[in-house]
Amino acid sequence: MIKKGFLLLGAMTVVLFTSCKDDATKKIQSANVADAAKRDAVATNFAAMTFDKTEYDFGTINEGDQVETVFKFENTGNAPLLISNIKGSCGCTVPNDWPKEPIAPGASGQFTVKYNSNGKPNLKTNTVTITANTEKGREVVRIKAFATPNPEMEAKRAKAKAEREARMKKQQAAQQAAAAKNGATKTQQTGHEGHNH
Numbered sequence: 001m002i003k004k005g006f007l008l009l010g011a012m013t014v015v016l017f018t019s020c021k022d023d024a025t026k027k028i029q030s031a032n033v034a035d036a037a038k039r040d041a042v043a044t045n046f047a048a049m050t051f052d053k054t055e056y057d058f059g060t061i062n063e064g065d066q067v068e069t070v071f072k073f074e075n076t077g078n079a080p081l082l083i084s085n086i087k088g089s090c091g092c093t094v095p096n097d098w099p100k101e102p103i104a105p106g107a108s109g110q111f112t113v114k115y116n117s118n119g120k121p122n123l124k125t126n127t128v129t130i131t132a133n134t135e136k137g138r139e140v141v142r143i144k145a146f147a148t149p150n151p152e153m154e155a156k157r158a159k160a161k162a163e164r165e166a167r168m169k170k171q172q173a174a175q176q177a178a179a180a181k182n183g184a185t186k187t188q189q190t191g192h193e194g195h196n197h
Helices: 002-027 030-043 151-193
Strands: 049-051 055-062 066-075 083-088 093-096 108-116 122-132 138-148
Touching (some): 083 108
Antiparallel strands (some): 049 066, 093 108, 122 138
């Protein structure tokens, strides 16, 4: 009985697969194939940004200096380039003046990146992210600078750090005293509860 059931199930499966196979080939139409080919061709049309440099080193500057550089690029893709936004990784890195109009394939453009080293001593590296209709959707360039610390600012930072550490120690001491007091109270209560009255 079980063998007959399996044989019947197997036969139905064979019929089902062969009938599906036949139907699938009948459903493909040449118009649909042509439309899919056009859609796939459009999907491969992207703008592409090729930069004259992807990183710029301002070298050694003094803390508080404001410097800038220009990033130039060419649209090496096969569609007009549209830049929707350019944003720095922090408020000290500000991109400006990027093209708002579409840039045709083969055409060039540029934007300026300003860096303010005020309060940013020592070596800093920041990124600038370009949101555009490239294949990845985002392109990244970097700037870096070593800002020699300003002695007055260093003294203020050292004083602020010492004050912060003093506050932290005071808070920790207060928390430890409170914890010790709570521990002593609990110990007394536990000892008291143990007596019979």
